[in-house]
Amino acid sequence: MNAPSPAETGYNFAYLDEQTKRMIRRAILKAIAIPGYQVPFASREMPMPYGWGTGGVQVTAAVIGPDDVLKVIDQGSDDTTNAVSIRKFFAKTAGVATTTRTAEATVIQTRHRIPETPLSEGQILVYQVPIPEPLRFLEPRETETRKLHALADYGLMHVKLYEDIARHGHIATTYDYPVEVAGRYVMNPSPTPKFDNPKMHRSPALQLFGAGREKRIYAVPPYTDVVSLDFEDHPFEVQRFEKPCALCAATGVYLDEVVLDDRGGRMFVCSDSDYCASRRDAGHRGEMAGDALPAGQS
Amino acid sequence: MSELPLLSARDLGKLYGARIGCEAVSFDIHEGEVLAVVGESGSGKSTLLKLLSTELAPTSGTIRYRMRDGVTRDLFALTEAERRFLLRTDWGFVRQDAREGLRMSVSAGGNVGERLMAVGERHYGRIRGTALDWLGRVEIETDRIDDLPRDFSGGMRQRLQIARNLVTHPRLVFMDEPTSGLDVSVQARLLDLVRGLVAEMGLAVIIVTHDLAVARLLSHRIMVMRHGRVIEQGLTDQVLDDPREAYTQLLVSSVLAA
Numbered sequence: 001m002n003a004p005s006p007a008e009t010g011y012n013f014a015y016l017d018e019q020t021k022r023m024i025r026r027a028i029l030k031a032i033a034i035p036g037y038q039v040p041f042a043s044r045e046m047p048m049p050y051g052w053g054t055g056g057v058q059v060t061a062a063v064i065g066p067d068d069v070l071k072v073i074d075q076g077s078d079d080t081t082n083a084v085s086i087r088k089f090f091a092k093t094a095g096v097a098t099t100t101r102t103a104e105a106t107v108i109q110t111r112h113r114i115p116e117t118p119l120s121e122g123q124i125l126v127y128q129v130p131i132p133e134p135l136r137f138l139e140p141r142e143t144e145t146r147k148l149h150a151l152a153d154y155g156l157m158h159v160k161l162y163e164d165i166a167r168h169g170h171i172a173t174t175y176d177y178p179v180e181v182a183g184r185y186v187m188n189p190s191p192t193p194k195f196d197n198p199k200m201h202r203s204p205a206l207q208l209f210g211a212g213r214e215k216r217i218y219a220v221p222p223y224t225d226v227v228s229l230d231f232e233d234h235p236f237e238v239q240r241f242e243k244p245c246a247l248c249a250a251t252g253v254y255l256d257e258v259v260l261d262d263r264g265g266r267m268f269v270c271s272d273s274d275y276c277a278s279r280r281d282a283g284h285r286g287e288m289a290g291d292a293l294p295a296g297q298s
Numbered sequence: 299m300s301e302l303p304l305l306s307a308r309d310l311g312k313l314y315g316a317r318i319g320c321e322a323v324s325f326d327i328h329e330g331e332v333l334a335v336v337g338e339s340g341s342g343k344s345t346l347l348k349l350l351s352t353e354l355a356p357t358s359g360t361i362r363y364r365m366r367d368g369v370t371r372d373l374f375a376l377t378e379a380e381r382r383f384l385l386r387t388d389w390g391f392v393r394q395d396a397r398e399g400l401r402m403s404v405s406a407g408g409n410v411g412e413r414l415m416a417v418g419e420r421h422y423g424r425i426r427g428t429a430l431d432w433l434g435r436v437e438i439e440t441d442r443i444d445d446l447p448r449d450f451s452g453g454m455r456q457r458l459q460i461a462r463n464l465v466t467h468p469r470l471v472f473m474d475e476p477t478s479g480l481d482v483s484v485q486a487r488l489l490d491l492v493r494g495l496v497a498e499m500g501l502a503v504i505i506v507t508h509d510l511a512v513a514r515l516l517s518h519r520i521m522v523m524r525h526g527r528v529i530e531q532g533l534t535d536q537v538l539d540d541p542r543e544a545y546t547q548l549l550v551s552s553v554l555a556a
Contacts, residue, residue, distance in 0.1 A: 151379045155416025159401070162408050162415065165422055166444050231422040 014061040014094040020044055024062035024217070028208060031219035036181030037149070038132050043215040047089075052082055053111055054212030056128030057089070060109045063124055063208070064090065069097045071105035076113035076254070076271030083111075100274050112175075114196040116253050116275040119205035121222065129190040129211040132218065134178045154186050157229055165234055174239065180227045181220055189226075195238045195254045200226040245270045246288035248279035302364055304329050304470060304502050305350070310359035312345050318526040319345035323359070325521065325531065329469060332496060332503040334517035334534065336510060336549070342526035343506045344474065350504060351391055351472050352381055366469075386413050390463030390471035394478060396455035399462070400447045406433060406458055407443040413466045432461040436491060453484035457491065464495065473505040477512055489515050510553050514538055522546050 012018065020042075027041035046054040064070065070090050074082040078100040086109060087098045099105050102117040109126040119125060135145045138156045148154070157178050164172045177194035181187050189197060190209060200207060200220060207220040220226060230236040244251045246267040253275065255268040267288050270276035280289065303326035312319035320342035327333050335343050348354040350361060352373055361373045366388060376384070385391070393399035400409050410429040411419075419425055430440050436457040438450075447455050456476055463471060476492070477485040493516060496503055507513055513520055514534055521531040522543065530543045541547045 147378075151382060153382065153416065155412060158415040158420070159404055159408050159412050162411055162422065162425065163404055166405055166407055166426075230420075232420050233423050 011093040013066070014064055014090065015047075016044065016058065016061045020058075021062045024058055027217045028059065028062060028219065031208070031217050032206070032221050034185070035220055035224050036185030036187040036218060038216040038218045040215055041217050043212045046212065048085070050213040051130060053086060053109070053128035055210030055214075055217070056109050056111070056126050056212075057086060057210075058212060059126045059208050059210035059217060060086075060090065060107060061094075063126070064094055064096060064107050066094070066096065068106045069099050069104055071099050071102065071108045071274075072110075073108065073113060073115070073272075073274075074111045076115075076256070077273040079273060101278075102274055112191055112193070113254070113271060114192060114199045116250075116270070116272040117278075118199075119203055121204040123205040125203075125205050125207045127190040127192075127207065127209045129188065129209045129216075130213070131176075132188055132209065132211040132214050132216040134186050134188040149185060152184065154180075154229075157186055158231070161229060161231065161234075165231070171230065171234055171236070177236075178229050180229060182224050183227075186229070187218060187220075193239065193254055194228065194236075197226070197228045197236070198238065202226075241268060243268055245276060245279075245286050247286040248276045248284045248289070249286040250276065250279055250284070302370065303327060305361065305363050307350065307361050308359055310346070310349055310361065311357050312349055312354060313357045318342075320349070320523070320526040323521075323528050325528075327470075327502050327504065329502050330496075330500045331519065332501075332505065332517040334513035334520045335504065335506045335523060336508060336513050336520060337523035338508065338549075341523040343508075343523055345526070346523070347472055347474055347504065347506050351385070351389065363470075383417075386416050387466045388468050388470065390460075390468045392456070392459050392463055392471065392473040392476045394475040396447065396452070396459050399459045400455060402448045403446065405444045405446055406438065406450070409447060409458060409462045410465050413462065417466065428465060429461075432465050433458075435495070436461040437487075451484075452480050453488060456480065456488055460492065460495070464499065464501075467499065468501070470502045470504070473503060473507075475507055475509075476505070477507070477509065485512075492516060510538060510549065522549065 024041055027039045031039045044058060046057055048054060072083045072087040074080040077083060090096055091098055102115040107124045107126065111128045133145055135148055135156055138160055139145050161171050175193045176188055176191045177197055178186055179189055179197060189200060202223050202225065204222050206222055209218045228236040241255045245253065245255060247269050250270055254271045256271045258267050258269060260266055306326040308324050310323040311321045323346060335346060337343050349356050355374060362370050363373050364370045407426060407429040410432050411425040414425050414428060430443060433440050433443060438454055438457055447458055450458060477488055480488065489512065505516060517534045520534045520537045521528050524545050530537060530546050537546065538550055541550050
């Protein structure tokens, strides 16, 4: 697809000006060279509020080209406000093709989830990160956290996990679960459920993280070790679900709880809407999947 | 125990601009020895302690320290990583205000276990076992292990601070007015505890205090500071019972007899 000219849309390709994109690309290259290290960058104001993915959008704008195919997910879903508006944003400002199919996308911007369909080489996963600093809630001083990273002084992270076990009997951190990247830097995986942490380990896709408000970019290059922190006698575990997805009967995937009524009715469905839909298309039926109506009825 | 001093300071000085923090301080300390630094407010005690614990860089002079491997090194020639490692393994620092020395939002067990985790302990059961043992040694009921220090009394906080510092079996502990702000009976109990631990573990302690009674109870040797200089030093009993300097005489005579 040919990129629309700035004259047609009123925007430079992918919204940001070329100098800004070069600046962000330099930060990204440095981040890839030092896996897990938070690279400061001159985050710009974007036409959306902080917390809506301003960091992710800037990273996506810097790496996307006219031939890329973009997928945007929010909590695993392609259809929520955040996902729809960011997809439209790039369709308008960059004229790129968009998709909801994980396998067809070359750039996937995500908030909270890693797709269930395994990623492949050549794909880029862009995370929207609210708080990039894993040590922030333990050590409020930025000067001190930088020093702790520089000296790989990460005992504090384990103090946090210790507190979890002391209070709850198990490690109760379920999202934004800290990981060690390439045996060196401790990193926040953004608020993804810890269920997705193992997918980051030696992933063939390039993973980029952008925090707009905090002005940080970090990265996990393809095939990099990503290890979740734990104790020898309390090893890292992912969430387990008792039932399969109520719509597509998938097991071993991350499920969302949906409250159905005010009498305790609820269902568990795939959080990855694309994965769920493609399974249903392939004929898998969960216990609550309805039957398609005959043509003509509604 | 070695013949060589554990730590030796030579001609140590710190200027704050033109103002003198402390000046020409020299002393040695050996393992198992308790050295008290006394003097009025502003006499340079705290500056000296900050220099010794490498929190501040001196304007002049050197501090040499015999590391665990037996090699004596200049403290200010160590790398930042080495200094931090020293601070949380071989040294302890008991602060006057427990809020500075503890993590108030982390449970007692987490506070004691932090140093262990910082040096690479990754077994929850062992960390907890060690924490329980140390809480017992500083006379904190073991069922308080999961409580936050902010729910502790002042005396308990100080004892927790001591446990947190001693868990890695340091050889040198700095104490900055550890008993001020505590009432007299709690003070006595804390001093008793410290004295027991010092003897048991063969600790070297440098304690800063303005309370001569604390110095007499705990320390073997004493340094009296005034206007940033050491004006008198010697064995504690000798200095307190037979002060040579006029200022020391004044200090000693100003203590109210109970």
